[in-house]
Amino acid sequence: MKPSLPNRVMRGAWCLILLFVTLNLRAQESTNGFAFADWLLAPLRIHLLTATNEPAIHTTLTVKDTDRILGKVNRIWAQAGITFYLESLRVEAAINASNYVENAREDERATLLALRPKDSLITNCFHVFYLKQIRPNGIYFNAQGIFVKDTASLRPVEGGLDEPIPRVTAHELGHALTLPHRQYVTNLLASGMSGGWLNEAEIKQAREAAKKKDWILPAPDVLRKADELKSSRKPAEARELFLRLQHIPLGGRERESILRQLAEPKR
Numbered sequence: 001m002k003p004s005l006p007n008r009v010m011r012g013a014w015c016l017i018l019l020f021v022t023l024n025l026r027a028q029e030s031t032n033g034f035a036f037a038d039w040l041l042a043p044l045r046i047h048l049l050t051a052t053n054e055p056a057i058h059t060t061l062t063v064k065d066t067d068r069i070l071g072k073v074n075r076i077w078a079q080a081g082i083t084f085y086l087e088s089l090r091v092e093a094a095i096n097a098s099n100y101v102e103n104a105r106e107d108e109r110a111t112l113l114a115l116r117p118k119d120s121l122i123t124n125c126f127h128v129f130y131l132k133q134i135r136p137n138g139i140y141f142n143a144q145g146i147f148v149k150d151t152a153s154l155r156p157v158e159g160g161l162d163e164p165i166p167r168v169t170a171h172e173l174g175h176a177l178t179l180p181h182r183q184y185v186t187n188l189l190a191s192g193m194s195g196g197w198l199n200e201a202e203i204k205q206a207r208e209a210a211k212k213k214d215w216i217l218p219a220p221d222v223l224r225k226a227d228e229l230k231s232s233r234k235p236a237e238a239r240e241l242f243l244r245l246q247h248i249p250l251g252g253r254e255r256e257s258i259l260r261q262l263a264e265p266k267r
């Protein structure tokens, strides 16, 4: 029986919805055929900057927000076989917070860098500082840190991210992995848009940059170390490493073993 016109319209609508959902899922995660052995694990320290008397600095992001943000950053970076794991999360008071707005107008770079609490800066990880307001959505200052504002906003593009902060964070991490801007609409390195794609050349370049840092480790090395720690009866340290590995969005033998280790009761 030929479906009635309203039915055909409904069917068409469902097909469109399904196509849209599929495209969006695809946009959210692709591992591009990378295997466990290719995967790179990069440490990320997240700083939530607070400032009691300076609402232009004081972030209103919560620890829960950072979980969601990091999850989305990793769904983008999965296409390059890279996972950023939380080295630590610091909720900390910005230093030199007074006259922030005026100072930033004069010298944005110096003002932002001066906000960083000295005792939480280390050289062997990426640093992301979240704060309420800065002129652009995010800035990367060489090895000195990435700044992202809570109030970031982007122009939506097809298949793009559903919220700006993870996209801005992932974009700045792209700069940290040596990628320049590329103003193609759906690209992660396009300015001011919500897209998250990387092309083959960008993936290659970002991975090469990551491999040059001795604090970014291949997944098999981390797994080997975790197994060694476990055998030398250091279960807490071993667990720390298994936790880093669990975010790799791949199945397989290694994943089964990682999940088995994490399911064991803590000692």
Ligand SMILES: [Zn+2]
Pocket (backbone or CB within 6 Å): 171, 175, 181, 191
């Ligand atoms: Zn940029």
